[in-house]
Amino acid sequence: MRKYKQTEFPKAHNLKCEPNLANPDELSAYIDKELPTWKRHLVRQHLKKCPICASHLQRLIHTDNFLRHAGDVEASDDFLTGVMARVSEVAQHQRQQESLWTRICQVIEISLGWMPNLSALMGKLRYNIRTRSPVYISILTFAVFTMVGVTLYQPSGDKFGEELRELNSEKVISLEVIQHERPKRLLTTYLHRK
Amino acid sequence: MFVSDEDLMMKCRKGDIGAFELLVRRYQNPLINYIHRFINDYHRAEDLSQETFLRVFKSASRYKPTASFKSWLYTIATNLCRNEIRNRSRRNTCFLEELVEEGEDVYHTEIMQDTRYLPDVLLEKKEQRQIIRKTLAQLPDNQRVALTLVTYQDLRYEEVAEILGCSVGAVKALIHRARQKMKKLLIKAGIGEEKVDEKI
Numbered sequence: 001m002r003k004y005k006q007t008e009f010p011k012a013h014n015l016k017c018e019p020n021l022a023n024p025d026e027l028s029a030y031i032d033k034e035l036p037t038w039k040r041h042l043v044r045q046h047l048k049k050c051p052i053c054a055s056h057l058q059r060l061i062h063t064d065n066f067l068r069h070a071g072d073v074e075a076s077d078d079f080l081t082g083v084m085a086r087v088s089e090v091a092q093h094q095r096q097q098e099s100l101w102t103r104i105c106q107v108i109e110i111s112l113g114w115m116p117n118l119s120a121l122m123g124k125l126r127y128n129i130r131t132r133s134p135v136y137i138s139i140l141t142f143a144v145f146t147m148v149g150v151t152l153y154q155p156s157g158d159k160f161g162e163e164l165r166e167l168n169s170e171k172v173i174s175l176e177v178i179q180h181e182r183p184k185r186l187l188t189t190y191l192h193r194k
Numbered sequence: 195m196f197v198s199d200e201d202l203m204m205k206c207r208k209g210d211i212g213a214f215e216l217l218v219r220r221y222q223n224p225l226i227n228y229i230h231r232f233i234n235d236y237h238r239a240e241d242l243s244q245e246t247f248l249r250v251f252k253s254a255s256r257y258k259p260t261a262s263f264k265s266w267l268y269t270i271a272t273n274l275c276r277n278e279i280r281n282r283s284r285r286n287t288c289f290l291e292e293l294v295e296e297g298e299d300v301y302h303t304e305i306m307q308d309t310r311y312l313p314d315v316l317l318e319k320k321e322q323r324q325i326i327r328k329t330l331a332q333l334p335d336n337q338r339v340a341l342t343l344v345t346y347q348d349l350r351y352e353e354v355a356e357i358l359g360c361s362v363g364a365v366k367a368l369i370h371r372a373r374q375k376m377k378k379l380l381i382k383a384g385i386g387e388e389k390v391d392e393k394i
């Protein structure tokens with residue numbers, strides 16, 4: 001069989017088709033009816049003129065037909081019941097999760113229900129501050145000033161620590177200088193004086 | 195009255211398990227066949243098909259009717275198959291060898307139940323199936339996926355492009371290359387050429 005193929009077909013395979021079919025992929029797309037009508041028409045015209053492409057197409061169709069008759073397997077009898085049993089389990093689990101979620105949502109809704117009351121309370125407070133007593137205003141001003149003061153003047157931990165460490169190291173250096181230099185200086189002055 | 199896959203999926207989204215059962219009935223055989231051709235193991239193909247359906251059901255809430263159900267189903271299945279093959283190659287099992295010994299005849303009911311088939315014809319058919327599966331397994335991953343989806347699952351190039359995450363033009367090239375390679379491999383295996391010779 002192989003000998004037959006070698007003697008009959010190689011020449012046809014090596015020949016280039018003239019006029020060239022723009023894209024050889026189009027032969028497969030032609031088989032699968034995936035080409036737009038105008039392109040399909042062009043390919044058909046080309047096939048009429050080109051025996052090489054026509055033979056190539058024949059082979060592709062044959063391969064396709066051969067593959068299509070490969071035989072199918074079928075799902076076993078209990079496949080569907082197996083799938084549906086597991087699906088029901090998943091559905092039940094989802095329902096449980098959903099009920100938990102709706103409970104969480106209810107809690108959120110109830111707490112959100114307090115929001116109008118909260119704003120009413122704030123409104124009352126504001127009204128008191130504005131109308132009733134200057135004491136409120138002074139307390140509020142004091143509170144605001146304290147808060148601003150605290151936020152502005154509170155040194156950030158690291159920066160403060162670094163400054164402290166720098167200061168300490170300077171102290172150590174100066175102490176070293178004092179401890180080591182002073183005797184020398186004293187000696188020189190002593191010698192000078194001498 | 196025919197209800198589209200997408201409509202069934204929308205019903206399933208609203209909690210209609212019956213709608214989902216219809217989808218499973220519709221796709222159980224095509225899906226098992228697809229996976230079987232991909233991984234060459236019938237029992238694992240059933241397991242992975244079940245897993246695919248479960249994943250579809252679990253993510254039903256995220257399903258949008260704009261996406262084709264078929265593409266979505268086969269995307270999930272393709273990913274599962276790829277994982278399976280990756281795991282197998284890690285375990286160093288050669289599925290090409292496995293498939294020859296696999297007792298597959300029981301499930302080929304379509305052929306088995308037909309009394310017209312004589313024992314030698316059956317044997318020939320079985321051999322052909324094995325050769326086809328062996329040669330399909332020799333194709334590069336993307337070519338095998340594309341060719342299997344177009345040939346056996348009747349998917350359009352556009353749907354295959356969606357599954358593989360590439361352009362329609364790329365699918366066109368993949369299919370053509372896959373067919374050409376299959377043609378060569380089948381000739382090499384000793385089948386697939388004689389009938390062509392007769393025709394030409």
Ligand SMILES: [Zn+2]
Pocket residue numbers: 017018019020021046050051052053054
């Ligand atoms: Zn040509």
